[in-house]
Amino acid sequence: MNILVPLQIGLREISSHKFRSFLSMLGIVLGVSSLIATLALTTGIERGTREFMQQMGGLEYVSVVNKEISNAKFEFWNLSPGRTLRDAQVIRESAPLVSHISPELSLAVGISSGTHSDRGTVRGVTPDHFVVSRHELAAGRFLTDIDVERGLRSAVIGSDVASLLWPELPVDAIPGQILQLNNRPFEVVGVFPKYQREEDKRRQGSGKPVSRMGRRWDPFRSKNESILIPYSTMFYDFRAGAFPLDSLESARLDTLTLRIANLDNFRAALDQVRRALELTHRGVDDFDLETREEWFDRMESSIRATRLSGGLIATISLVVGGIGIMNIMLASISERVREIGIRLAVGARGRDIFVQIIVESISIALIGGLLGVLAAFGLLEILKAIAPGENVPVMTPGGIVFSVGFAVFAGFISGIYPALRASRLNPIAALRYE
Amino acid sequence: MALVELEQVSKIYRLGDQEFRALDGVDLRIEEGEFVSIIGPSGSGKSTLMHLLGCLDAPSSGRMEICGSDLSNATQNRLAEVRNREIGFVFQAFNLLPKLDVIGNIELPLVYAGIPAAERRRRAEQVAREVGLGDRTANRPVQLSGGQCQRVAIGRALVNNPRILFGDEPTGNLDSSTGEHILKMFRDLNAAGKTIVLVTHDPDIAAVSRRVIEIRDGKITREYAP
Numbered sequence: 001m002n003i004l005v006p007l008q009i010g011l012r013e014i015s016s017h018k019f020r021s022f023l024s025m026l027g028i029v030l031g032v033s034s035l036i037a038t039l040a041l042t043t044g045i046e047r048g049t050r051e052f053m054q055q056m057g058g059l060e061y062v063s064v065v066n067k068e069i070s071n072a073k074f075e076f077w078n079l080s081p082g083r084t085l086r087d088a089q090v091i092r093e094s095a096p097l098v099s100h101i102s103p104e105l106s107l108a109v110g111i112s113s114g115t116h117s118d119r120g121t122v123r124g125v126t127p128d129h130f131v132v133s134r135h136e137l138a139a140g141r142f143l144t145d146i147d148v149e150r151g152l153r154s155a156v157i158g159s160d161v162a163s164l165l166w167p168e169l170p171v172d173a174i175p176g177q178i179l180q181l182n183n184r185p186f187e188v189v190g191v192f193p194k195y196q197r198e199e200d201k202r203r204q205g206s207g208k209p210v211s212r213m214g215r216r217w218d219p220f221r222s223k224n225e226s227i228l229i230p231y232s233t234m235f236y237d238f239r240a241g242a243f244p245l246d247s248l249e250s251a252r253l254d255t256l257t258l259r260i261a262n263l264d265n266f267r268a269a270l271d272q273v274r275r276a277l278e279l280t281h282r283g284v285d286d287f288d289l290e291t292r293e294e295w296f297d298r299m300e301s302s303i304r305a306t307r308l309s310g311g312l313i314a315t316i317s318l319v320v321g322g323i324g325i326m327n328i329m330l331a332s333i334s335e336r337v338r339e340i341g342i343r344l345a346v347g348a349r350g351r352d353i354f355v356q357i358i359v360e361s362i363s364i365a366l367i368g369g370l371l372g373v374l375a376a377f378g379l380l381e382i383l384k385a386i387a388p389g390e391n392v393p394v395m396t397p398g399g400i401v402f403s404v405g406f407a408v409f410a411g412f413i414s415g416i417y418p419a420l421r422a423s424r425l426n427p428i429a430a431l432r433y434e
Numbered sequence: 435m436a437l438v439e440l441e442q443v444s445k446i447y448r449l450g451d452q453e454f455r456a457l458d459g460v461d462l463r464i465e466e467g468e469f470v471s472i473i474g475p476s477g478s479g480k481s482t483l484m485h486l487l488g489c490l491d492a493p494s495s496g497r498m499e500i501c502g503s504d505l506s507n508a509t510q511n512r513l514a515e516v517r518n519r520e521i522g523f524v525f526q527a528f529n530l531l532p533k534l535d536v537i538g539n540i541e542l543p544l545v546y547a548g549i550p551a552a553e554r555r556r557r558a559e560q561v562a563r564e565v566g567l568g569d570r571t572a573n574r575p576v577q578l579s580g581g582q583c584q585r586v587a588i589g590r591a592l593v594n595n596p597r598i599l600f601g602d603e604p605t606g607n608l609d610s611s612t613g614e615h616i617l618k619m620f621r622d623l624n625a626a627g628k629t630i631v632l633v634t635h636d637p638d639i640a641a642v643s644r645r646v647i648e649i650r651d652g653k654i655t656r657e658y659a660p
Contacts, residue, residue, distance in 0.1 A: 005545055012533060342529045345490065346543040346590065347518020349511045427490045431529065 003359070006352075010360030013332070014367070024328035025368030027321025028410065031314050032372025032403045037379045038310025039399035041391075042303050048391035049299050051197055055219040057134055059263060059292050062270065064256040064277065067288040080284035083253040085231070088126075090276045091258065097269035099261035100128040105234045106254045111227065112180040113165035120161060122181055122227045123254075124234020132259045133223070140175030140190030143230050147189075151232040155179050156190040160224040179227075184237055186229060195220045266293075314403075321368065322410035329361050329418035340422055341430025350423035357419035358412065365411020369404040376400075436499075437598055437629055438464035438487055443496030444652075445482050456482040458652035459496070464631065466597070469624040471632045471640035474649040481602070483649060484633045488521055488600050489513045501597050518546050522591025526603035528583040530575040530590075536562055537571045540589040547594060557593060565589040565619070581612035588619060599623065601632045605639060617642050 014021045053059070064087070069077050088103040105124040111117060129135075130142045138159065147154045157165075162174050169177070171191055179186045197220065235248050246252075260269045270289055277287050333340065340353055380393050445457040456479045464470055474480040485491040489500060492513065497506050501520040505513065522543075523529075530539045541558035549557070562571050565585040575583055584604060591599055601620060605613030621642055624630045632643060640646045641660040648656040 004551075016533065338529075339531055342531060343542070343546070344514065345517065345523055345529070347514055347546040347594075349514040349546070351511070352546055428485050431490075431525070 003355075006356040006359040007363065009356055010363045013360055014363060017332075020328060021364060021367075024324045025321075025364055025371065027317055027324040028365050028368030028407045029321075029372040029375055031316075031318035031321045031410075032369045032407045033375035033379050034317060035311065035314035035403040035406065036373060036376035036395060036399055037383065037393070038307065038314055039403065040376070040380055040393035040395040041310065041383070042307045043396055043399065044391045044393040045306065046303055047394055048197070049296075049303070052219060053292065053296065054134065055195060055223065056292070057132060057257070057259065059266075059296060060260045061132065061292060062258050062260060062273070063290040064258070064273070065288050065290050067286055069284060069286050073284055076282075076284050077286070080281040080286050081250060081252075082281075083256045083287065084251060084280070085249045085253065087253070087256060087277060087280050089249075090280050091273055094276045094279075095269065095272035097261055097265050097272050098258050100131045101258040102126060102129040102132040102256070103231060103253045104129070104255035104257070105231065105239060105251065107234070107238050109182045109238070110180075111161070111165065112183075113177065114180070116165045116167070117180075118164055120225065120227055122155075122229060122234070122238075124231040124238075125228050126231050128259075129228065132257050135223070136193055138191045138193040139171045140188070142190050143228065147230040148232050151236050152230060153184065153186040153233055153237075154189045154230060155181070155186040156192070156226075156228045157188055158192045158224040158226040159194040160221070161227055162188075162191050181227070181229070182238070192223065192226070195223045266291075315406075318406060318410045321365075321407070322414035325361055325364050325411055326414035326418060328364070329357060329415060330421070332360075333357060333418050333422045336422075337425060337430050337433040340425050341427055341433065344425065344427035345431060353425070354419045354423035357422045358415040361415025361418065362408055362411040365407045365414075366404070368411075369407035372407065373400055373404065376403075436463050437466050437501055438462060438631075439497075439499040440486075440493075441497040443486065443493045443498055445479075445486060445491070446494040455652050457486070457493075460649075460652075460654055462647070462654065464598075464629065466629055467624075467627055468645060469621070469630045469632075469643040471634060471643040471646045472649060473634055473637060473640045473646060475635060478649050479652040480633050480635075480649050482652075484600060484602055484631070487598075487631060488523060489516045514546075518543055519594060520597050522594065522596040522599045524584065524587050524591050524599070524601045524604045526606040528575070528580075528587045528607070530583055530586055532575050535572050535574050536567055536578075536586050536589075539575070539586050540593050542590055543594045558589075561589045561593045562586075564592070579612075580608050581615060584608060584612075584616050585619070588616070592623075598629045598631060601630070603634055604632070606634075613639075 064083060066083065085103050088101045091098055091101050102125060106121055108119060109122045111120045111122075125143065126148055127143055127145060135142070140156070142156055143154060146152070157174075157179070159171075162171065165179065166174055166177060174188055174191045177188045179188050232248060235251055239251055240246070258273065260266055270291070273289060281287060343353065376395070380395065383393060440460050440462040443457060443460045444455060447454045447456055460483065472480045472483060482491075486493055486498060487500070489505060490513070492508055493506060497504065499505065500516060503516065505516065508516075531542070534542070537555060537558045540561055541554040544554040544557060559568075559571060562568055565588055567582060567585055567589065570578065570582065575586070578586065599620075604620070605616055608616060617639065620630055620632065630643070632639065634640055644659060646658050646660055647654055
């Protein structure tokens with residue numbers, strides 16, 4: 001028998017009892033919408049986290065941080081020179097699994113373009129910084145080895161700084177402008193693009209206000225506010241003489257970050273870095289390597305937990321929805337015993353009746369599932385309005401298909417028992433049924 | 435050729451440890467083109483006999499051959515197939531599906547025979563004209579009179595061009611003049627060559643047929659031509 005026939009019968013049956021059918025769908029509607037919403041929320045968190053991670057340099061990003069010396073070595077503290085440019089040089093020479101290394105000095109300065117001024121943080125970096133911090137360029141160039149070797153007064157600035165100092169200039173015209181840092185003139189050689197979340201880009205496109213992160217540290221904003229100059233220039237112009245004994249190579253760094261060449265060799269690379277630093281720090285354990293791994297793992301496991309609990313709630317409501325369908329189907333067949341008897345009498349086989357009831361049950365679940373998709377859109381709008389977080393829920397086609405598929409499966413399972421009962425009716429008894 | 439051949443057919447119902455012989459060793463032969471009535475009081479076993487002949491049920495013992503196939507131990511699916519292809523039923527209570535229109539009801543056996551929709555519709559429309567309902571094809575059963583309903587049922591029984599047409603008290607729910615009309619349809623069908631088996635308790639109705647089989651307590655007690 002053609003599959004269209006039971007489908008037609010089922011749809012007619014559903015539409016002739018609209019309210020009853022709707023009630024039996026309700027569980028499925030709720031189940032599907034909460035499943036889709038859960039998937040969208042976790043996908044949103046995941047995507048937000050990934051963007052955040054990406055902006056912060058990804059998993060390859062490792063930061064060398066200061067650490068309290070252990071008690072056993074406390075008395076040797078002054079043997080260690082701390083984090084210096086020398087560390088960077090030694091790591092570059094003796095840790096081949098590290099692809100880029102970025103030492104950094106920073107200082108709060110007054111910044112000015114002549115017409116506009118503000119305060120900001122200037123950072124002395126090397127060309128590797130561009131890669132380690134995952135920068136891009138909107139105009140001009142980044143700092144080069146020549147800038148660093150010659151101690152040139154070149155600067156690369158973030159988009160927020162550019163629009164603050166030269167609000168009327170297009171981004172292409174900014175390279176070549178003169179920037180005053182504590183009244184010393186620097187030539188702007190490059191500008192970064194505006195770093196922002198995918199979601200913020202969309203909002204900006206549609207004219208909605210861009211979300212603020214509040215007081216939390218934001219890698220997007222800090223990159224947009226950066227003012228980068230050559231490391232050597234930084235030292236000679238702003239740091240030399242602060243500690244009379246300091247040289248370019250012995251000045252204490254404010255930040256030391258690096259990038260592992262290949263994640264497959266992550267552990268080995270960390271070991272190489274650790275050995276190099278033990279050498280330069282003369283065995284004093286005043287440093288530590290901070291990786292993103294643990295942080296990422298924590299993030300992943302919290303996403304998993306959210307997904308699991310949301311999924312569980314959704315599954316429960318789908319099961320309840322399935323029971324609702326079964327209930328309605330049982331009521332419906334006991335009310336249609338005579339109809340089934342007539343169909344049997346004119347030659348329907350048990351199989352035909354079985355298929356008819358199953359198709360009807362799946363149709364209810366499918367329609368409920370599709371209504372659930374609509375409800376999910378509404379639900380997510382409500383969630384966005386109540387809690388406008390930085391991680392906007394993302395509905396994926398995969399999540400929708402999975403949820404509706406799950407509902408159809410629930411419809412199928414809950415149709416089996418009523419369909420079996422209907423298909424096993426005795427035609428004579430069914431015909432006599434009043 | 436014999437369309438129906440029963441040899442020592444019994445049908446036994448068991449209720450707990452009680453045994454009830456609804457049919458007890460029935461022998462019956464019906465040839466193609468016959469018009470047979472089965473009469474008997476209620477509880478005589480005539481309905482059980484018709485259910486067996488109509489392939490709605492299988493016998494408990496004995497040999498049963500319908501339209502050339504041995505159905506003594508047939509499965510439900512096999513019986514359904516024979517019902518679908520070889521047998522048409524007309525019931526006392528019409529047994530139409532209230533949600534379907536005239537065409538939908540008439541084409542029902544074709545649905546289960548796997549005929550495509552367009553062909554079903556064409557044949558159902560033709561049959562509707564033959565039973566005199568060509569202008570009411572879009573009506574539902576509630577919009578029809580009893581006689582019209584029974585004509586839809588006859589149309590449904592005929593649409594698959596079955597070899598045997600069964601009528602189970604087909605005039606029982608109709609007034610006498612409408613009943614006359616329906617009986618005339620049966621006679622005309624028989625005159626056109628269709629084998630017909632009527633089940634009734636009314637000897638006057640049985641008198642329209644050419645062979646009457648009287649059944650009592652599960653046994654054939656008398657056979658005569660009116």
